[in-house]
Amino acid sequence: MKQSRYTETTANGCFSGAYFMGRWIQNTILNQRTMYTTNLGAAILLMTKHTDCLNLKFLSTTPTARFQPEIAIFIDDDPELRFKVNEVPDELHIKLKGPHLIRIVFAGNSDSDEIWQQSQGLAITHLSVPNPGVAIPVKPAGKTIAFIGDSITAGCWVLKRTPSSGYAAEQNYAAQTARNLDAQDLRIAYSAAGLLRYGTGGVPAAPRFIKYIDFETPAPQYHPDVVVINIGTNDRRFDSSLMKIQFLNFFHELQDLFPEATLNVLIPFNQSFAKELRELAQENPSLFFLIETAQWTLTFTDQAHPDLQGSAIAAKQLTNALLSHYGSDYFKITC
Missing domain, CATH: 2.60.120.260 (Galactose-binding domain-like)
Incomplete structure (x- = not known):
C-alpha cells in the first residue's frame, strides 16, 4: 500500500x-x-x-x-x-x-x-x-467502484479448491483493479448467485442482494462513481430471452440505485449470454458500457474461477478497458 x-x-x-x-x-x-x-x-x-x-x-x-x-x-x-x-x-x-x-x-x-x-x-x-x-x-484517494457479481467477483477459489483458505477476496480481479486505479472497492457479490438463481448461505438473487446486507437489513446508501457488473454465469439454465429481460431490468434497477454512477458490464468469463448482452448494448447505448472478455487469456482454478495469475490478467484487462473508456484523467488523483 x-x-x-x-x-x-x-x-x-x-x-x-x-x-x-x-x-x-x-x-x-x-x-x-x-x-x-x-x-x-x-x-x-x-x-x-x-x-x-x-x-x-x-x-x-x-x-x-x-x-x-x-x-x-x-x-x-x-x-x-x-x-x-x-x-x-x-x-x-x-x-x-x-x-x-x-x-x-x-x-x-x-x-x-x-x-x-x-x-x-x-x-x-x-x-x-x-x-x-x-x-x-x-x-483510497481515488474513485469508488462498486463490483457486483457472484463468486468470481467475491473472490472464491482463487488459490485452490478449498473453502475459505482457497478464497482470496483481497487478490481477485476486483481487488486488483481497484488497487490499480487507487479506488475504493465496494464489493457486492455472493457465491453461486445470479439474476434469477439464489446464492449459497441463503442469499437471494442479485435484484435483492444489491439492496440488503441480510434478509432484513437494508444496505447503507453508497455513492459509487463507477459500477462494474459481472453476473450471469450461474443463470445458464434459464431461457436466454427471459435473461435478456432480466438483465435490462437489473441495469435499470442499478441506475436507480446509483444515479450518480455509470454502468459497465462484463460479458461473463465463460461467455454466458454474450449474444443477449451485445444486443442490449446496441439497443441501449446510453445505459451501459459493454466490456468484451472473450479474448482475455485467463487461467483458472477450475473451469469458472480465475486463479491468481488469471485474476491478475483479468484485472489488467479490466483496468485498461476502464482507462480507455473514461480516459486516464478520470481516475487521476488531483488532491
Whole structure:
C-alpha cells in the first residue's frame, strides 16, 4: 500500500480510528456490539502512529464450522498475513513504531456459512492501539467502484479448491483493479448467485442482494462513481430471452440505485449470454458500457474461477478497458 494513494478521512463505524470500506453495518451479535459484513472483500483501513501494536478482536460467528472464515492483513507493502478469524491474535505486533498503513480484508468463508439469516458473516468487536499510539482512518484517494457479481467477483477459489483458505477476496480481479486505479472497492457479490438463481448461505438473487446486507437489513446508501457488473454465469439454465429481460431490468434497477454512477458490464468469463448482452448494448447505448472478455487469456482454478495469475490478467484487462473508456484523467488523483 503506497501512502500517497491514501487520504485521511473520518471514521464511519463504531471504532474511532478506522475506515470501513465496503458494505458494513453496526450490529449487535451475541449481545456484543460489532461492525459486521456479509461481503468478502470488505475491508478496514487505518494508519497507526507511535505504536508497534494493534489490538483486534473478532467474534467467532461459525464456532463449529470445519472451514473458518479468514482475514488478510496488510501492513504497508509487506506480504499479507492470513488468519482464521478464531485464531487472530488479540495483539498484532508491528516491527516499528513509525507510521504504518494497515488494511484488513474479509478474505474467505465457506458456502455453508448462513450469512443471510444467521449472522454468520464477519464481525469485529474491538479495534484500538495502546497509548500513546494513534489510529487514523484512511481511504483510497481515488474513485469508488462498486463490483457486483457472484463468486468470481467475491473472490472464491482463487488459490485452490478449498473453502475459505482457497478464497482470496483481497487478490481477485476486483481487488486488483481497484488497487490499480487507487479506488475504493465496494464489493457486492455472493457465491453461486445470479439474476434469477439464489446464492449459497441463503442469499437471494442479485435484484435483492444489491439492496440488503441480510434478509432484513437494508444496505447503507453508497455513492459509487463507477459500477462494474459481472453476473450471469450461474443463470445458464434459464431461457436466454427471459435473461435478456432480466438483465435490462437489473441495469435499470442499478441506475436507480446509483444515479450518480455509470454502468459497465462484463460479458461473463465463460461467455454466458454474450449474444443477449451485445444486443442490449446496441439497443441501449446510453445505459451501459459493454466490456468484451472473450479474448482475455485467463487461467483458472477450475473451469469458472480465475486463479491468481488469471485474476491478475483479468484485472489488467479490466483496468485498461476502464482507462480507455473514461480516459486516464478520470481516475487521476488531483488532491
